[in-house]
Amino acid sequence: MSTNSAKQFHLILVKPSHYDDDGYVIQWARSAVPSNTMAAIYGLAVDSMERRALGDNVTIEVTALDETNTRIRVDKLARMVKRSGGHGMVALVGVQTNQFPRAVDLAKKFMAKGVQACIGGFHVSGCLAMLPETPPDIKAAIDDGISLFAGEVEGRLDQILKDAYAGRLMPLYNFMNDLPELENQPVPYLPADVIHRMSSSRTSFDAGRGCPFLCSFCTIINVQGRKSRYRTADDVERIVHSNVEQGIHKFFITDDNFARNKVWEVMFDRLIKLREEDGIDLKLTIQVDTLCHKIPNFIEKAGRAGVEKVFIGLESINPESLNGSRKTQNNITEYRKMLQAWHDVGAVTCAGYILGFPADTRESILRDIKIIQRELPVDCLEFFILIPLPGSQDHKELWQQGVTMDADMNNYDSVHVTTAHARMSDEEWTGIYHEAWEAYYSPEHVETVMRRARQWGNLVDKVKWVMLSFHSTARIERLHPLDGGLLRRKVRTDRRSGLPLENPIVFHARYTWEVLSKSVRLAAMYLSYQRRYRRVMAGRSVGQEPDVAMQPAAERELDSLELFNVTQAARSVAVKMKKKAERKKERRPPGAKPEQVTATLAD
Numbered sequence: 001m002s003t004n005s006a007k008q009f010h011l012i013l014v015k016p017s018h019y020d021d022d023g024y025v026i027q028w029a030r031s032a033v034p035s036n037t038m039a040a041i042y043g044l045a046v047d048s049m050e051r052r053a054l055g056d057n058v059t060i061e062v063t064a065l066d067e068t069n070t071r072i073r074v075d076k077l078a079r080m081v082k083r084s085g086g087h088g089m090v091a092l093v094g095v096q097t098n099q100f101p102r103a104v105d106l107a108k109k110f111m112a113k114g115v116q117a118c119i120g121g122f123h124v125s126g127c128l129a130m131l132p133e134t135p136p137d138i139k140a141a142i143d144d145g146i147s148l149f150a151g152e153v154e155g156r157l158d159q160i161l162k163d164a165y166a167g168r169l170m171p172l173y174n175f176m177n178d179l180p181e182l183e184n185q186p187v188p189y190l191p192a193d194v195i196h197r198m199s200s201s202r203t204s205f206d207a208g209r210g211c212p213f214l215c216s217f218c219t220i221i222n223v224q225g226r227k228s229r230y231r232t233a234d235d236v237e238r239i240v241h242s243n244v245e246q247g248i249h250k251f252f253i254t255d256d257n258f259a260r261n262k263v264w265e266v267m268f269d270r271l272i273k274l275r276e277e278d279g280i281d282l283k284l285t286i287q288v289d290t291l292c293h294k295i296p297n298f299i300e301k302a303g304r305a306g307v308e309k310v311f312i313g314l315e316s317i318n319p320e321s322l323n324g325s326r327k328t329q330n331n332i333t334e335y336r337k338m339l340q341a342w343h344d345v346g347a348v349t350c351a352g353y354i355l356g357f358p359a360d361t362r363e364s365i366l367r368d369i370k371i372i373q374r375e376l377p378v379d380c381l382e383f384f385i386l387i388p389l390p391g392s393q394d395h396k397e398l399w400q401q402g403v404t405m406d407a408d409m410n411n412y413d414s415v416h417v418t419t420a421h422a423r424m425s426d427e428e429w430t431g432i433y434h435e436a437w438e439a440y441y442s443p444e445h446v447e448t449v450m451r452r453a454r455q456w457g458n459l460v461d462k463v464k465w466v467m468l469s470f471h472s473t474a475r476i477e478r479l480h481p482l483d484g485g486l487l488r489r490k491v492r493t494d495r496r497s498g499l500p501l502e503n504p505i506v507f508h509a510r511y512t513w514e515v516l517s518k519s520v521r522l523a524a525m526y527l528s529y530q531r532r533y534r535r536v537m538a539g540r541s542v543g544q545e546p547d548v549a550m551q552p553a554a555e556r557e558l559d560s561l562e563l564f565n566v567t568q569a570a571r572s573v574a575v576k577m578k579k580k581a582e583r584k585k586e587r588r589p590p591g592a593k594p595e596q597v598t599a600t601l602a603d
Contacts, residue, residue: 008060024495033068037094054161071494090110097412105497116147156175179229216392218256250285253285253286281306317368320569325394333553441467
């Protein structure tokens with residue numbers, strides 16, 4: 001093959017961010033949450049490149065850009081494509097609902113420069129999976145000439161690349177009814193220079209997809225399905241080794257519920273071998289449900305595999321709210337034992353908590369936060385405003401009923417109210433969201449959580465930094481911690497379409513003041529946290545004796561703890577558990593000790 005006949009095709013992968021309330025892109029010097037979708041598609045793209053999917057004389061060049069930490073320079077990227085013959089496309093990947101407006105803006109800018117654009121992700125997939133007709137924003141994107149992709153790209157990327165190379169991308173690729181298996185697929189991967197733009201240089205991969213539960217507010221089950229699809233232990237080992245070779249040891253396993261991955265134990269055993277026999281220092285973050293402790297050996301092996309942080313879908317301590325949202329798998333009598341089990345293996349626990357269930361009020365939310373502080377040993381609580389997210393059953397039902405919902409998809413970020421609440425005004429709902437962060441992360445409770453970590457023998461400094469990062473993002477930036485990062489960036493010209501560009505002097509003066517004032521506030525928060533940390537480490541921190549949250553689960557707590565008595569629904573759950581305990585006592589074999597029965601309360 002002669003040099004003159006060689007051609008290039010540029011595949012530009014962009015994970016878009018979204019806009020803040022002033023219309024500026026939310027971007028950081030270092031962002032917090034790595035994009036698994038971009039890693040998965042990058043791995044598939046490298047496989048297509050190595051197989052010469054576009055022919056022996058066409059070289060595929062892959063570029064990965066995460067807008068949460070990298071400015072997308074459309075002009076520069078378009079010139080790169082043009083210099084190599086004009087063959088290329090930009091794929092806006094993993095686009096969530098709140099990122100869709102930004103993705104459309106970027107797609108239009110690329111197309112204006114002659115570069116084809118395609119948008120995929122949860123928003124497109126969820127809407128097409130759940131709604132009887134195409135919503136206006138998706139229809140408008142197609143009318144603008146943007147190609148859309150619904151479903152998962154394993155086994156389909158070659159087709160898209162060939163269509164793009166020929167300049168004939170289809171308006172819509174819809175594979176929602178044909179979800180691929182994951183065994184032996186090309187594995188997620190990102191180059192080290194992309195990963196180092198994440199805080200802690202953490203990368204991500206999905207070990208499996210799908211969730212068996214039916215939570216009405218969730219989009220996972222409608223986009224990835226309820227059937228468990230999973231990679232193999234060999235796949236996971238390949239992911240680890242390819243990253244360790246470039247100096248990456250921290251991983252976020254992005255399965256929405258890793259405990260329901262049918263081959264979790266084989267994967268954990270392989271990771272344990274890599275740590276304990278091969279000496280690879282792995283540090284893992286995973287997401288699980290509140291029943292994971294009932295799976296034999298799951299938490300013990302998670303600790304040995306290197307799990308240092310775990311995200312748990314607590315959602316509420318009100319059984320009525322849990323049942324109403326079809327999250328019936330959450331049993332409040334399991335919470336304490338589950339959280340204590342994670343602390344026993346040294347993991348930091350981060351629990352999601354949703355505000356805005358039908359029975360919620362400002363007073364009930366503050367009451368429940370106090371109960372959690374006193375009776376549940378959770379480290380970090382992260383709050384979400386309940387939103388009818390497109391792709392969820394909640395959204396579909398409201399759509400069918402004609403209920404008014406916010407038409408601006410940028411606001412579907414768990415920080416903004418997007419539909420009316422029966423017992424709170426929009427202002428009250430937004431207000432209690434911000435108040436909840438301050439109520440939970442009070443100086444006294446921050447010290448309590450650190451003290452508990454020390455008593456458990458866990459890393460207090462790690463707990464301090466995780467709590468500070470959550471709290472400071474919510475307080476200072478007024479953003480959700482999942483949208484957070486280190487050192488906020490703002491570019492005057494990267495503003496939402498339809499909004500005017502500000503005067504450069506006014507913009508830069510205000511931005512400079514924001515950076516300085518936020519830095520001072522962050523420093524003050526750090527000093528407050530550090531004072532509490534020093535008190536704990538010096539042994540001068542004294543709390544309630546005994547600390548209820550650290551006491552083992554026992555039958556008597558069904559009568560004594562507010563968790564089980566604060567509402568009628570909670571009392572009903574407690575009554576059922578007491579009857580269950582009584583039945584166990586009746587079946588107790590002769591000579592068995594009473595504690596053998598009470599110890600099974602949460603079993």
